[in-house]
Amino acid sequence: MARIPTATLLALVALVLFLVLPVVTASWVAADFGIYFAYAVFAVSLGFLWGHAGMLSFGHAVYFGIGAYAMSVVTLGMVPGLPDLKSTWIGLVAAVIIPGLVAAVLGWFLFASRALRGAFLGIVTLALSVLAERLAINADWLGGMNGLMSVPPINLGLNGEGADLYDTIPVYYVMLAVLAVVVAGMTWIQHRPFGLALAAVRENELRAATLGHNVARLKIGALAVAGALAGLSGALFVVQFGFASPSLIGFALSADVLIWVALGGRDFLVAAALGAIVVRTLESRLSNALGATWPLAIGALFMVSVVLFPRGVFGELITRLDRLRHRRRTRRA
Amino acid sequence: MERLAIILLDGSNAILVLMLVSLGLAIIFGLMNVINMAHGEFLMLGCYSVMELNSRGLPFFLALALSPLVVAFIGLVAEELIIRRTYARLLDTILATWGLALVLRQAMVLIYGPGSWSVPAPELGEITIAGSPYPVYRLVVMAISLVTIVATFWFFFRTRSGLAARAVIANRDMAACLGINTRRADRLTFAFGAALAGLAGAAMAPLISVDPNAGLGWVVPAFLSILVGGLGTISGPLVGAAGVGGLDSLTAAFTSPVWAQFAVFTAAIIVIRLFPNGLVSRRKREA
Numbered sequence: 372m373a374r375i376p377t378a379t380l381l382a383l384v385a386l387v388l389f390l391v392l393p394v395v396t397a398s399w400v401a402a403d404f405g406i407y408f409a410y411a412v413f414a415v416s417l418g419f420l421w422g423h424a425g426m427l428s429f430g431h432a433v434y435f436g437i438g439a440y441a442m443s444v445v446t447l448g449m450v451p452g453l454p455d456l457k458s459t460w461i462g463l464v465a466a467v468i469i470p471g472l473v474a475a476v477l478g479w480f481l482f483a484s485r486a487l488r489g490a491f492l493g494i495v496t497l498a499l500s501v502l503a504e505r506l507a508i509n510a511d512w513l514g515g516m517n518g519l520m521s522v523p524p525i526n527l528g529l530n531g532e533g534a535d536l537y538d539t540i541p542v543y544y545v546m547l548a549v550l551a552v553v554v555a556g557m558t559w560i561q562h563r564p565f566g567l568a569l570a571a572v573r574e575n576e577l578r579a580a581t582l583g584h585n586v587a588r589l590k591i592g593a594l595a596v597a598g599a600l601a602g603l604s605g606a607l608f609v610v611q612f613g614f615a616s617p618s619l620i621g622f623a624l625s626a627d628v629l630i631w632v633a634l635g636g637r638d639f640l641v642a643a644a645l646g647a648i649v650v651r652t653l654e655s656r657l658s659n660a661l662g663a664t665w666p667l668a669i670g671a672l673f674m675v676s677v678v679l680f681p682r683g684v685f686g687e688l689i690t691r692l693d694r695l696r697h698r699r700r701t702r703r704a
Numbered sequence: 705m706e707r708l709a710i711i712l713l714d715g716s717n718a719i720l721v722l723m724l725v726s727l728g729l730a731i732i733f734g735l736m737n738v739i740n741m742a743h744g745e746f747l748m749l750g751c752y753s754v755m756e757l758n759s760r761g762l763p764f765f766l767a768l769a770l771s772p773l774v775v776a777f778i779g780l781v782a783e784e785l786i787i788r789r790t791y792a793r794l795l796d797t798i799l800a801t802w803g804l805a806l807v808l809r810q811a812m813v814l815i816y817g818p819g820s821w822s823v824p825a826p827e828l829g830e831i832t833i834a835g836s837p838y839p840v841y842r843l844v845v846m847a848i849s850l851v852t853i854v855a856t857f858w859f860f861f862r863t864r865s866g867l868a869a870r871a872v873i874a875n876r877d878m879a880a881c882l883g884i885n886t887r888r889a890d891r892l893t894f895a896f897g898a899a900l901a902g903l904a905g906a907a908m909a910p911l912i913s914v915d916p917n918a919g920l921g922w923v924v925p926a927f928l929s930i931l932v933g934g935l936g937t938i939s940g941p942l943v944g945a946a947g948v949g950g951l952d953s954l955t956a957a958f959t960s961p962v963w964a965q966f967a968v969f970t971a972a973i974i975v976i977r978l979f980p981n982g983l984v985s986r987r988k989r990e991a
Contacts, residue, residue, distance in 0.1 A: 427795060429741075429802070480973045493798055494739070494927040495973070501924050502969050509962045622920065626806060633799065663814050670806035677799045678789045 408546035409607035416600035418643030424593035425573030430500030434470035436620025438602030457531030466606035474598025478591035504621025518616030636686020709834035719949035720849035728900030741802035744919025750905025775902025825910035
């Protein structure tokens with residue numbers, strides 16, 4: 372019997388749980404989870420970039436924010452010169468392609484001559500997120516500080532004239548489906564030649580280059596893929612939340628997503644996704660009780676996790692279960 | 705003409721303080737290989753510290769002198785509790801210091817609230833430079849920065865402890881073999897770097913609004929400075945800070961602060977593309 376990887380097992384268990392969740396809970400819980408799934412897609416994009424390709428980003432929300440704004444601008448009919456364009460589908464395409472291109476251009480500057488690595492990459496991305504937030508606040512045509520309000524929900528028609536996807540339960544299942552496809556698809560990419568080469572670059576850049584891999588091109592590719600995926604998650608977020616503001620593009624959300632991925636586990640995409648969902652759930656339940664202490668608590672927890680369990684909670688779980696299964700298997704044999 | 709003089713003076717002020725901040729970052733990185741993401745928060749702590757001490761009745765300049773010590777102590781505690789546990793994992797030190805930054809920022813929100821405070825500047829009057837009045841306190845800030853930078857260089861290049869520190873930068877293992885206590889050097893370096901940031905924050909406190917995010921506006925240009933200037937030397941960050949601070953304040957004066965940030969970031973990215981090792985690079989022999 373072929374052995375199913377532990378991460379896949381965990382993903383399937385989580386999928387079953389999420390499939391029955393709306394049946395047993397109130398509808399506002401499902402509405403919350405629809406948004407958490409969009410955040411989970413975002414976490415998967417960072418998990419891929421950081422955990423798989425080894426590129427740490429302190430400004431990942433930039434792509435999320437660009438995606439959210441792109442979707443909003445298109446569905447609100449604000450594209451310059453095309454006032455009749457309101458298609459959700461074109462918005463979706465824009466929300467994927469624009470952040471992907473931005474990431475690719477940035478990657479070309481950063482990786483084409485000096486392979487900017489580790490901490491330095493982190494610094495540039497940090498600067499980028501601070502800058503992007505300032506630019507969004509000062510961009511009057513994007514609503515400035517107030518952002519863009521009443522962004523329409525997903526519209527099934529070709530140009531915004533069809534039925535709205537607005538009810539909680541259908542939106543919940545659409546988001547869950549997208550998340551499942553994204554996790555499965557990105558895991559598939561991890562095992563394609565492109566993904567394997569990226570893993571090689573992560574482990575030893577010099578060796579990968581010596582074996583003939585074009586390291587710069589691989590890194591630019593990984594950044595573009597992660598940026599496009601983050602843009603998609605931003606679009607999925609904004610069609611549910613109905614509001615795009617400068618806080619989506621900036622420093623604070625970049626910090627949040629890094630914490631989700633670190634606490635969940637950066638070595639497995641499922642762990643990153645679950646990290647986002649669990650931290651957001653805890654936050655909505657506890658932040659009323661803890662108030663301003665919540666960010667302090669989550670920051671402290673993050674620090675402890677960096678020092679004591681760098682694999683993250685779900686990453687650690689997967690690794691331990693894996694070892695356990697392996698031991699039982701060898702004992703039986 | 706008068707406006708130009710003011711712009712140039714304000715620009716030099718920004719450059720000198722930025723040099724102080726970048727120097728602290730560069731020393732910590734050079735000696736310990738730690739990218740200190742909490743550096744801006746040390747600066748922010750310096751602001752709050754001078755505010756707190758001043759409001760308790762201490763004269764401003766005494767508060768200004770004590771604040772770096774307060775921040776150095778906090779840095780020492782942080783190093784002992786968290787940062788030394790991640791030395792073996794370079795990337796994790798960034799995460800640990802970055803987590804520390806979040807915690808420090810939120811702690812200030814809890815203690816002093818999320819709003820901004822102002823620290824009254826000491827009454828030093830104004831002086832007429834090139835026909836326009838200029839606050840003396842800003843000149844004092846420049847003098848403090850300049851003296852501290854010179855003193856730091858004097859320490860590194862003219863004292864025995866500085867020689868030991870440079871030995872650790874050049875080759876940590878060899879320095880340890882020669883009997884230099886590298887653990888002690890790490891601890892002192894981190895405290896010293898934190899103190900430089902604290903001093904910068906304390907000196908700038910009356911000129912900026914003191915809020916929990918005060919550090920962010922300084923640490924990003926400081927990071928870009930060391931990135932542009934190159935990390936192999938102690939003077940590289942100063943060159944970087946001059947470039948970044950100069951471009952930032954000149955663009956801000958003639959257009960707007962947002963465009964200034966945009967210009968600095970774009971210029972920094974282009975420099976990284978054209979000069980992969982920074983503007984001031986030293987051939988470093990790989991161990």
